[in-house]
Amino acid sequence: MRFGRTHPIALTLIVVAAVLMMVPLVWVLALSFKANAALMADTNSVFHVPYTLANYRTLFGDGQVFRWIMNSLIVSLGMTAGVLILSSLAGYGFARLDFPGRPVLFVIVLLGLAVPEQAVIIARHQMLSLVSMHNTYAALILPGLSAPFGVFLMTQYFRAIPRDIDEAALLDGASRFKVFWKVLLPLTVPAQATLGIFTFLSAWNDYWWPLISATNKQMFTLTVGIASTQMNFAQTEGLGFLMAQAVLAGLPILIVYLFFQKYIVQAVAGAAGR
Amino acid sequence: MADAFSEPTAPIPVALPRKRRGDWTNALFVLPYLIVFVAMIAVPLGWGMWLSTTKSDLFGTEGFVGLANFTRLLGDPIFLETVWNTFYFVLLTVPALAVIGLALALVLNREARWAAVLRTIFFASTVLSVTVVTLVWRLVFLPDSGLLSVVTRALGGTPVAFLNSETLAMPAIAITTIWWCIGLPMVLFLAALQQVPRSLYEAAALDHASRWRTLTRITLPAIRRTFALVLIIEVILQFQLFGQPQLMTLGGPNNATRPIVLFIYETGWRQWELGYASAAAQMLFAMILIAAMAQYWLSSRKEAR
Numbered sequence: 001m002r003f004g005r006t007h008p009i010a011l012t013l014i015v016v017a018a019v020l021m022m023v024p025l026v027w028v029l030a031l032s033f034k035a036n037a038a039l040m041a042d043t044n045s046v047f048h049v050p051y052t053l054a055n056y057r058t059l060f061g062d063g064q065v066f067r068w069i070m071n072s073l074i075v076s077l078g079m080t081a082g083v084l085i086l087s088s089l090a091g092y093g094f095a096r097l098d099f100p101g102r103p104v105l106f107v108i109v110l111l112g113l114a115v116p117e118q119a120v121i122i123a124r125h126q127m128l129s130l131v132s133m134h135n136t137y138a139a140l141i142l143p144g145l146s147a148p149f150g151v152f153l154m155t156q157y158f159r160a161i162p163r164d165i166d167e168a169a170l171l172d173g174a175s176r177f178k179v180f181w182k183v184l185l186p187l188t189v190p191a192q193a194t195l196g197i198f199t200f201l202s203a204w205n206d207y208w209w210p211l212i213s214a215t216n217k218q219m220f221t222l223t224v225g226i227a228s229t230q231m232n233f234a235q236t237e238g239l240g241f242l243m244a245q246a247v248l249a250g251l252p253i254l255i256v257y258l259f260f261q262k263y264i265v266q267a268v269a270g271a272a273g274r
Numbered sequence: 275m276a277d278a279f280s281e282p283t284a285p286i287p288v289a290l291p292r293k294r295r296g297d298w299t300n301a302l303f304v305l306p307y308l309i310v311f312v313a314m315i316a317v318p319l320g321w322g323m324w325l326s327t328t329k330s331d332l333f334g335t336e337g338f339v340g341l342a343n344f345t346r347l348l349g350d351p352i353f354l355e356t357v358w359n360t361f362y363f364v365l366l367t368v369p370a371l372a373v374i375g376l377a378l379a380l381v382l383n384r385e386a387r388w389a390a391v392l393r394t395i396f397f398a399s400t401v402l403s404v405t406v407v408t409l410v411w412r413l414v415f416l417p418d419s420g421l422l423s424v425v426t427r428a429l430g431g432t433p434v435a436f437l438n439s440e441t442l443a444m445p446a447i448a449i450t451t452i453w454w455c456i457g458l459p460m461v462l463f464l465a466a467l468q469q470v471p472r473s474l475y476e477a478a479a480l481d482h483a484s485r486w487r488t489l490t491r492i493t494l495p496a497i498r499r500t501f502a503l504v505l506i507i508e509v510i511l512q513f514q515l516f517g518q519p520q521l522m523t524l525g526g527p528n529n530a531t532r533p534i535v536l537f538i539y540e541t542g543w544r545q546w547e548l549g550y551a552s553a554a555a556q557m558l559f560a561m562i563l564i565a566a567m568a569q570y571w572l573s574s575r576k577e578a579r
Contacts, residue, residue, distance in 0.1 A: 006381060007485075014381050018395045021453065024410045025399075027421045031413065039419060086307040093303030100298060105308065112315050114566040116514060118535055119559035122542050122552050123321035124314060146314035151307055176300070205403035207517045212543055226405040230412070230521055239419070242409065250406040257401045258394070265397060269461045272507050 025250075032056070032243035039239050055244035065248060067218065068225035074137055075210075075221055076203040079144040083199045084192055086145060091154025092180045096166065106155070112148040117208065125212055135216040144203055149271060150195050157191040158184065197260065198267040204253065222249055326552035335549070343553035353554060355529050356537040359444065363515050363533060366448035367455075368508045372501065374452065375459025380493070382460070383467045393460070400457035404517035411450040412437070412522055437523050440530040447518045447531055455511070459504045466500035467493070499572065506569040510562055534558050 031039065033051040059065055093099075094106050124143055125134075133139040161184060169179045210221040220228065226249050229242065257264055326343055329336045347353045378396055382389045399407065414421040415436045423433035436446040470493060478488045516535040519525055525532030525540070534554065542551035 006384070010381050014378065014392060017378075018392050021395055021399065021456075024414050024421065024453070028410050028413055044424065086310065090304040090307035093300065097300035097303060098297065099301040099304075102301075102304075105304065108316075109307075109311060112311060114563055114570075115315055115319060116510075116559060116562045118514065118538060118555045118562075120315060120318035120322055122538075122548055122555060123318035123325060125542075126325075126548070127313075127318065127321070142310070143314050146310045148311070148315075176303075180303070201401060205401075207404050208539070212539075223403045223405045226403075226409065227521055230405070230409055239413075243413065246406050246409040246413075250402050250410075253401050253403075254398060257398060261394060261397075264401065265457075265461050268400065268458060269465060272458055272462065 028243050028246050028250075031240055032247045034240050036238065036240045055240040056248075058241055059244045059248060064217075065222075065225065065245065068220050068222045071137075071140075071214075071219060072204055072222040075140045076200050078137060078141045079203040080196050080200045082141060082145045083147065083150045084196055087150030087154045087195060088185060088188065088192070089180075090151045091156075091158050092184065094151070094155040095158035096163075096184075097176070109148045109151055112146075113152065121208065121212070124209075128213065134213050135219045137219075139213050140210055140219075140221065143209055144199070144206070147199075150199070153191060153195055153270075154188065157188050161187055193263055194267045194270055197263050198271045201253075201264065201268070322552050322555060325549055326556045328549045330547075330549040330552075332546040332548075339549070343550050344557070346550065347553055347557060352529060352532070353534075353537055356532050356534045359529075359531065360513060360515060360533040360535075363444060363448060363451075364509055364512050366445060367451050367512050368505060370448075370452050371455060371459050371508050371512075372504050374456060375504065376463050376497075376501070378456070378460045379463030379467055380489070383464055393464070396460055397457035399454050402454065404454075405521060407450065407454045408518055408521040411446075411453070415446055415522075438527055440527050443523050443527060443531045447515075447522060450518055450522070451512065451515070455508075459508065462500060462504050462507075463497065466497040470496040502572055503569065506565055506572065510565045510569070513558070513562055513565070 027046075030046050032055055033053070034046050035050075035052050035054055038045045038050075090109075094102065094109075128134055128139050128142075133142075165187075166179045166183060169183045170176075174182070205223060206221070207223045207227070210224045211227070214220055214224060217225075217228070226245055229238075229245060325335075327338060327340060329339050329342075382393050382396075402410075412420075417423060417433060417435040417438070420433075422436070426433045434442065436442045474492050474496070475488065478492055483491070514535055515533040516539065519531040519533060520536055520539070523531045525536050535558065538551050538554045538558065541547050541554060
């Protein structure tokens with residue numbers, strides 16, 4: 001298939017599909033530049049001037065959105081760092097070291113891959129309520145650190161590194177931790193990138209856990225914040241403002257995607273096809 | 275996977291000074307993760323199972339009720355409706371995602387610049403969060419000023435309130451979801467297509483095989499397993515439908531778009547019937563587990579090959 005020229009009908013269809021993919025986003029972008037009053041009077045006004053930055057001015061003047069973006073950044077970066085550290089340590093341990101119960105423990109961790117969030121979220125919520133941890137960054141980050149995918153990925157990656165490399169370093173008298181830190185860890189950078197991007201993206205887009213854990217407006221992540229303003233959707237007066245918010249929430253991640261596309265696609269596909 | 279735990283036996287150097295086998299201090303490397311695993315997966319899983327056999331609310335547990343929550347679920351018309359809704363949604367989205375994903379991959383599996391640009395476009399929506407996606411699509415489906423209404427009116431038709439219609443709301447959510455999720459099946463199929471040996475296509479070209487024959491006799495059989503994997507991955511993902519109806523329709527109209535996960539959320543965090551919500555969560559877990567086992571079985575067969 002990959003040699004021949006693309007059939008004109010297939011080409012037409014796929015270009016139409018690509019346009020359809022983009023139309024909703026362009027629509028939102030266009031609406032965000034219209035005054036609410038103009039939209040209220042006639043939605044078709046979106047197709048002609050005047051356009052305005054008023055919605056963005058209101059958004060930036062409010063400041064709430066920046067607080068949410070900050071929260072999302074802290075939670076996503078914290079979770080990414082935590083997952084990378086825990087998964088690398090555990091991956092090295094499972095791949096290279098021997099200790100009592102290791103095979104059983106590894107199987108138990110692998111079984112954790114099959115546990116969906118829904119099966120544990122109620123108890124997690126109760127446990128963190130008991131220790132009064134809700135509405136803290138720690139509570140938003142902690143559940144994400146337990147995902148077994150990273151341990152699985154890093155264990156596979158450490159196993160693929162030839163043993164001669166660490167045996168040589170051990171013979172030179174390096175400690176276990178030094179071998180891990182100085183010799184093997186630098187070799188795992190590609191896996192760290194995959195795991196890091198995947199974790200960051202899932203943390204940034206996570207919805208259910210922050211929805212129930214962060215009930216204080218000041219602790220909302222961006223996804224929950226945007227959701228909270230959607231609730232009063234019925235009043236069309238806020239339409240342009242809502243759109244500006246959608247643009248602000250969606251555009252940065254789309255720009256990041258354009259720059260790191262290759263790695264993001266690899267990370268997402270790798271996590272699904274494990 | 276069976277051989278994953280048997281270490282490749284490395285030559286043990288005679289001169290190695292320290293004790294190596296079975297040293298418990300080695301476990302310190304896995305300990306930090308294991309603590310989080312126990313605290314955030316193992317204990318909550320057990321706790322959730324125990325909760326599902328109790329009558330519990332916001333203020334605590336009132337007592338053990340055995341399987342009463344489960345029998346109540348099976349007789350609860352709203353829960354049964356959410357099960358049906360979830361299956362209906364999976365049926366609407368998963369085959370479409372697999373077929374469209376495959377079609378996109380087949381056309382875009384080439385090195386041309388335009389193909390790269392289109393791949394970028396089709397994957398872009400995947401990186402958005404559910405709240406942005408639903409915000410965008412509510413603006414499309416809005417009765418008076420939505421994009422679809424504007425287009426319908428321009429074409430001389432009468433706009434339809436998709437999200438307020440019992441029959442159209444779920445298809446509308448399905449379309450939103452397909453738009454959001456089409457990137458993943460596409461890249462999984464693209465990866466599979468890259469694995470098909472070039473020599474097969476060269477042989478087909480030598481035989482002057484038609485485009486269609488090459489597709490049906492070489493390409494499709496070669497990616498059969500990926501097709502099955504995509505189906506299972508998407509079933510597991512779409513089974514967990516939550517944010518789209520929660521944000522677009524609140525499960526309405528008349529429960530028509532309420533899936534299992536939304537039922538769990540509302541029972542747990544709106545009515546605070548934690549025992550009952552846990553029981554529903556266990557039912558969902560059992561259903562997902564069956565699908566996950568099928569995926570594991572398929573992918574381990576791939577490794578064994």
